[in-house]
Amino acid sequence: AVRVFGEAADASNSVAAEIASLIRQRADDGEQCILGLATGSTPVRVYRELIRLHREENLSMKNVVTFNLDEYFPMKPNAAQSYVRFMNEQLFDHVDISPDNIHIPDGTVTPDRVTEYCQQYEDAIDTAGGIDLQLLGIGRTGHVGFNEPGSEQASTTRLVRLCEITRTDAAKDFGGLEKTPQLAITMGVGTILRSRRIRLLAFGEHKSAIVERSVQGAISDSVPATYLHDHGNVEFVLDSAAASKLN
Numbered sequence: 001a002v003r004v005f006g007e008a009a010d011a012s013n014s015v016a017a018e019i020a021s022l023i024r025q026r027a028d029d030g031e032q033c034i035l036g037l038a039t040g041s042t043p044v045r046v047y048r049e050l051i052r053l054h055r056e057e058n059l060s061m062k063n064v065v066t067f068n069l070d071e072y073f074p075m076k077p078n079a080a081q082s083y084v085r086f087m088n089e090q091l092f093d094h095v096d097i098s099p100d101n102i103h104i105p106d107g108t109v110t111p112d113r114v115t116e117y118c119q120q121y122e123d124a125i126d127t128a129g130g131i132d133l134q135l136l137g138i139g140r141t142g143h144v145g146f147n148e149p150g151s152e153q154a155s156t157t158r159l160v161r162l163c164e165i166t167r168t169d170a171a172k173d174f175g176g177l178e179k180t181p182q183l184a185i186t187m188g189v190g191t192i193l194r195s196r197r198i199r200l201l202a203f204g205e206h207k208s209a210i211v212e213r214s215v216q217g218a219i220s221d222s223v224p225a226t227y228l229h230d231h232g233n234v235e236f237v238l239d240s241a242a243a244s245k246l247n
């Protein structure tokens with residue numbers, strides 16, 4: 001399904017409201033809510049609204065368990081560009097989530113242990129009961145998480161090589177392309193597709209071409225976001241600029 005909002009802020013508030021309602025529903029049942037989270041510029045307003053709901057409308061995140069999609073590799077958690085730091089600053093430091101419930105791929109594992117580590121990340125998602133709702137952004141290559149073109153539908157958490165376009169988009173954060181990581185650890189397409197709900201957010205004119213190919217194109221590994229067509233509960237949540245090339 002595709003939902004188009006006039007403004008990114010309204011789209012973000014709507015997704016935050018859905019997440020909050022899921023968290024509250026699970027809390028009422030005495031259960032945990034398992035969220036898959038994304039970084040980057042797109043979900044920032046969702047996190048800001050969740051913080052507001054926590055502060056002003058009594059939303060507790062004590063029953064929330066999170067799994068982030070990805071992390072650059074190698075990456076120290078305290079580095080300015082790390083997704084650990086991003087999540088702490090944009091969300092976790094401002095709500096009552098338990099630090100034990102937070103999972104972000106570890107950019108410090110040694111290369112010889114990466115495969116084993118990635119399997120443990122998959123196992124941790126399964127042990128938690130699987131992801132209830134996965135939040136996604138989309139890269140200009142059509143990547144979800146860091147599943148770049150060529151990624152397989154059944155792929156799981158693994159070490160991947162980033163596309164040049166993706167590195168170019170990230171270069172401003174790293175002070176130049178040559179300082180931008182080549183690699184990342186990401187959940188796989190298969191990992192993402194096992195989530196019970198998927199909400200992909202895309203905002204702005206610069207996303208309109210890839211949104212068009214993702215929504216209207218046939219399923220193909222050349223645009224990994226097209227794999228989402230196979231999922232039973234997925235929504236592309238767009239602002240009017242990102243939706244402007246859709247028929």
Ligand code: F6R
Binds near residue numbers: 137
């Ligand atoms: C981030 C992630 C990426 C981003 C995508 C869009 O955790 O997995 O797929 O969602 O690169 O990034 P922004 O939102 O900065 O345009």
